[in-house]
Amino acid sequence: MSKMQEVEQKFPIKNAIKIIDKLDIIAKKIVTNQKQFDTYYMPAHKNYLEGDVVSEWLRLRETGMGQSDINYKCWLPYGAKIQNHCNEYQSAISDIEAVKKIFEALGIAPIVKVFKIRNSWEYKNVEISLDSVEGLGDFIELEFLEEVEEQKIDDILLLFKTILAELGAETGLQDRRGYPYLALEHKLGRSL
Numbered sequence: 532m533s534k535m536q537e538v539e540q541k542f543p544i545k546n547a548i549k550i551i552d553k554l555d556i557i558a559k560k561i562v563t564n565q566k567q568f569d570t571y572y573m574p575a576h577k578n579y580l581e582g583d584v585v586s587e588w589l590r591l592r593e594t595g596m597g598q599s600d601i602n603y604k605c606w607l608p609y610g611a612k613i614q615n616h617c618n619e620y621q622s623a624i625s626d627i628e629a630v631k632k633i634f635e636a637l638g639i640a641p642i643v644k645v646f647k648i649r650n651s652w653e654y655k656n657v658e659i660s661l662d663s664v665e666g667l668g669d670f671i672e673l674e675f676l677e678e679v680e681e682q683k684i685d686d687i688l689l690l691f692k693t694i695l696a697e698l699g700a701e702t703g704l705q706d707r708r709g710y711p712y713l714a715l716e717h718k719l720g721r722s723l
Contacts, residue, residue: 539674542702558652566595575638
């Protein structure tokens with residue numbers, strides 16, 4: 532059974548090299564310099580960008596290792612300014628070109644592309660990823676590795692805060708909108 536709900540946080544980070552060095556010592560490395568080419572889509576019947584808060588994303592990912600997957604996230608509470616977990620549905624796909632053709636036939640159009648290089652570690656039941664995102668900079672993402680009950684979310688967010696302090700992470704404000712939103716702003720040269 533795959534995990535269908537996740538708790539994660541993402542921040543821009545100023546001292547990525549220091550964090551990488553520390554994680555290489557204290558954590559288990561699970562991904563090394565993985566290239567990820569993400570294309571975000573929007574269906575014709577629903578504009579994900581029309582509200583004040585983006586709560587949904589549909590993505591196709593291709594990696595430099597020839598793997599592909601499809602992913603849909605719905606952030607909760609839906610439409611809230613502060614969303615702290617999401618329903619996530621993800622599956623590997625064997626023929627990404629066929630999926631792209633299906634999307635085209637159904638009016639599911641690409642809206643933005645994001646390219647990043649990801650390094651990830653496992654530490655204290657948390658996947659910690661450092662992403663170098665083209666045009667956007669460096670980010671640290673923390674994702675709890677088990678499905679959790681809603682009443683435990685605050686405990687997990689406290690664990691994230693503790694891990695960031697332990698690592699000495701110099702972060703900016705939490706990114707609550709995601710790479711596609713930031714990439715759209717970068718592409719347009721203005722805030723959405």
